[in-house]
Amino acid sequence: MSRALVGVVVALLAAGLPLGAAFADDIPQTDWPPTTRHSLYRSLPPRTYAPRILYAPARAVYKLPKGLDGLAAYDKTLTQACMAGTFQQMSDGYYWAVTPGRRYGVAFSGGANLEDPQNKRQPGKVYFFLDQDARCSVYVGDQAKLMPNYIPPV
Incomplete structure (x- = not known):
């Protein structure tokens, strides 16, 4: 220079x-963009971007060696709502509880994995789902009582 x-x-x-x-x-x-000057730009499709999705893996959240006995009770009203499709998991089996005989889908009263348009959830509760279809069963447990069985994320 x-x-x-x-x-x-x-x-x-x-x-x-x-x-x-x-x-x-x-x-x-x-x-800009050059539409008439360069044939290369005319032949390329418009650029599109995939939506940004935050990823959280599905996982077991409770290990219940004795099953739901004493920790959660069958709820007839929520079971009927589940059968009607108004109280469900957003993603069936996204969170689950492991028991000796079965695997239950889990949703939390704070809204994690819970679809509840009629606002039937109660604070401090955990909802266990069995067969989320016309045979759906919903069990409700107290979150504080279940904490000793909680499996923290890795």
């Missing part, structure tokens, strides 16, 4: 002018 050009650049920077302003006449003014 010549000394004269360095002097011009230093003078422009000292005056607070951006360097692009000095060379703005040299930049060709074109329409």
Whole structure:
């Protein structure tokens, strides 16, 4: 770079002018995106991006060696709502509880994995689902009572 050009650049920077302003006449003014000038751009499809999805893996949240006995009780009203499709898991088996004989789907009263448009949930409760279809059964347990059996995420 010549000394004269360095002097011009230093003078422009000292005056607070951006360097692009000095060379703005040299930049060709074109329409963007180039629709008529380049056939390559006309042949490419418009760019699309997939929606951003936050991923959390499905997992076991409770290990119940004695089953639901003493920890959760059958709820007839919520069972009927489940059969009608108004009280369900958002994703069947996304969270589950492991028992010796069965695997129950789990949803939490805070809304995790729970679809409850009629707002039948109660605070501090955990809902266990068995067969989320026309044979659905819902069991309700107290979250504080279940905490010793909770499996924390890895």
